[in-house]
Amino acid sequence: MAVLVSFDQVTKRFGDFTAVDGLSLDIHEREFFALLGPSGCGKTTLLRMLAGFEAPDGGRVTLAGQDLAGIPPYRRPVNMMFQSYALFPHMTVAGNVAFGLKQDGLARDEIAARVDEMLGLVQLRPLAARKPDQLSGGQRQRVALARSLAKRPKVLLLDEPLAALDRKLREETRFELKELQRRLATTFVIVTHDQDEAMSIADRIGVMNRGCLAQVGTPAEIYERPASRWVAGFVGDVNLIEGRVTAVYPSFVMVDRVGMRLRVAHAPVAPGPIAVALRPEKIRVSHAVPDGAFENGAAGTVADIGYLGTLSLYKVRLDDGLVLKAAVMNEQRAERPIHVNERVWLSWTPDAAVLLME
Amino acid sequence: MKRFGCTNLTALALGLAFLYLPIAVLVVNSFNDSRLVTVWAGASLRWYRELANDAAMLDAASVSFRVAFLSATAATILGTLAALALTRGGRFRGRLLFSGMIYAPLVMPEVITGLSLLLLFVAVEIDRGFWTIVIAHTTLTLCFVAVVVQSRLVTFDRSLEEAALDLGCPPLRTFLAVTLPLIWPAVASGWMLAFALSLDDLVIASFVSGPGATTLPLRIYSEVRLGVKPEINAVCTILIAVVALGLIAASLLTKRSASKAPLGARM
Ligand SMILES: Nc1ncnc2c1ncn2[C@@H]1O[C@H](COP(=O)(O)OP(=O)(O)OP(=O)(O)O)[C@@H](O)[C@H]1O
Numbered sequence A: 001m002a003v004l005v006s007f008d009q010v011t012k013r014f015g016d017f018t019a020v021d022g023l024s025l026d027i028h029e030r031e032f033f034a035l036l037g038p039s040g041c042g043k044t045t046l047l048r049m050l051a052g053f054e055a056p057d058g059g060r061v062t063l064a065g066q067d068l069a070g071i072p073p074y075r076r077p078v079n080m081m082f083q084s085y086a087l088f089p090h091m092t093v094a095g096n097v098a099f100g101l102k103q104d105g106l107a108r109d110e111i112a113a114r115v116d117e118m119l120g121l122v123q124l125r126p127l128a129a130r131k132p133d134q135l136s137g138g139q140r141q142r143v144a145l146a147r148s149l150a151k152r153p154k155v156l157l158l159d160e161p162l163a164a165l166d167r168k169l170r171e172e173t174r175f176e177l178k179e180l181q182r183r184l185a186t187t188f189v190i191v192t193h194d195q196d197e198a199m200s201i202a203d204r205i206g207v208m209n210r211g212c213l214a215q216v217g218t219p220a221e222i223y224e225r226p227a228s229r230w231v232a233g234f235v236g237d238v239n240l241i242e243g244r245v246t247a248v249y250p251s252f253v254m255v256d257r258v259g260m261r262l263r264v265a266h267a268p269v270a271p272g273p274i275a276v277a278l279r280p281e282k283i284r285v286s287h288a289v290p291d292g293a294f295e296n297g298a299a300g301t302v303a304d305i306g307y308l309g310t311l312s313l314y315k316v317r318l319d320d321g322l323v324l325k326a327a328v329m330n331e332q333r334a335e336r337p338i339h340v341n342e343r344v345w346l347s348w349t350p351d352a353a354v355l356l357m358e
Numbered sequence B: 001m002k003r004f005g006c007t008n009l010t011a012l013a014l015g016l017a018f019l020y021l022p023i024a025v026l027v028v029n030s031f032n033d034s035r036l037v038t039v040w041a042g043a044s045l046r047w048y049r050e051l052a053n054d055a056a057m058l059d060a061a062s063v064s065f066r067v068a069f070l071s072a073t074a075a076t077i078l079g080t081l082a083a084l085a086l087t088r089g090g091r092f093r094g095r096l097l098f099s100g101m102i103y104a105p106l107v108m109p110e111v112i113t114g115l116s117l118l119l120l121f122v123a124v125e126i127d128r129g130f131w132t133i134v135i136a137h138t139t140l141t142l143c144f145v146a147v148v149v150q151s152r153l154v155t156f157d158r159s160l161e162e163a164a165l166d167l168g169c170p171p172l173r174t175f176l177a178v179t180l181p182l183i184w185p186a187v188a189s190g191w192m193l194a195f196a197l198s199l200d201d202l203v204i205a206s207f208v209s210g211p212g213a214t215t216l217p218l219r220i221y222s223e224v225r226l227g228v229k230p231e232i233n234a235v236c237t238i239l240i241a242v243v244a245l246g247l248i249a250a251s252l253l254t255k256r257s258a259s260k261a262p263l264g265a266r267m
């Protein structure tokens, strides 16, 4: 896929605080890209540099090969949907959607046709004559979306578009957004600090931390193969087991830790200290001693059980004090129920764990 | 709702009387058929009729209203620009000095403003008259407009302007299409405040007016020095009505503009 947006060593400082630090990122054509990161990590700042509201202090931002430096926001073929929606309160819904089209000097009937098309797209035709303060939060969000799509931008930027909606509406809207993006074949860049949202909506995710990209990849890559301890901990729940690599074989390595030996399928690494990341849902819980219990297995006492509907989360304290979390689907629970303070065995396969150097 | 106690009620009545009794006496007397303030000879519009035939007084009224209109308009434009510079200019060099200089005339004694303007006009050899009053009133009222407009602008949601820019609207058009329609109640109330202030002013006008340009307050003042004519009461009543209407409209507009501000900005 062709690169559409490119950040090249981009830096942005506010006073002596560096909000974005030498960040490089390519976003492809027709891609749904999510910027995910904790509050204050610079996601909005990055988006605003693409929209033209902030100028980078270093590096280049290019769009379809064109350097955007010095191009004001009103001349960039990029539109933004604001987190607060920023609807013009003195204009009707139709007036809001038409605003950008009027700036292009389109003919009257052409504007009317496009406004109607956009309102149809977000199912707001009946409300075209309302003012923004006569709409619900979800309806306002749709107006903002229609307004930012009306000019058919090359890239649509969405800054936490769903943050103001309640949970149920947010989940429904996610799929609508994804569907819309596929239908319009436009590049969407969404900013979010909700990992479920990023995972379910995006083709690729850029995980940001303190103004840098910690990892870029598909949702599955980021979840299954986190690049660092920080990413593993930020995206989803994880058990981190610190140990030492003691033996390296072509297709797996051995990691030793007091009372435990782990066989981890991974590309070879140098011997030394390392962390093993293990997702809770990849751990099996059983009463019986699993096969080959001396590797990738450990015994412990159940410290706590959390019932989460479809799953149950077991917190198991191993004999060396380490607490591991294991998530088990409720219909796959062991024949005999497991209780708190019971002795259980945990086990997992060699390819369930990931080695983390950083 | 809290009930007023007896003492509170008395205090309130005394306070209001202190403020408004003189004005009430004046207004009532403007309808008094008698020439003497002390004698009530029945209600009549006699003095208003006489006023209508007083060419000098009508001329002064016309000067006053034209001065007020022109100076309020000029002050509104300049004051709005000053407020924009203060809220939008970011941290430009000399911002503090600039804001201080905008607000200083608010507390400057009018005698000083009037005298310094007079010295300026004499120094640059402008003939004193209609236009010097307009200029003087513009400088007097500009800062009031700036204060009113600035207080609206600080609660203005800037992302609205950014959204307009983002949709391809250049900055000047953004100001006219988005910012101005949303802040206009504040701008209009600034204009009305300026209008009322200009209409009221005696001190500065007495310094900078010249032959052929006598404002209403100047005219009234000079007539009163020769003894209170009941006709003056009628003029003053009309003036009070105009100023009061202006101030009421201004405060209504300000209220409206505040209630129209986006929710987040109000909290
Ligand atoms: N105009 C500004 N002046 C000074 N500091 C700023 C400015 N804008 C952002 N910052 C700082 O830059 C950092 C990154 O801000 P940014 O808005 O990009 O964060 P974010 O990742 O979008 O966070 P959130 O998820 O909370 O929206 C923050 O620490 C913020 O305080």
Ligand SMILES: [Mg+2]
Pocket (backbone or CB within 6 Å): A043, A044, A045
């Ligand atoms: Mg943000």
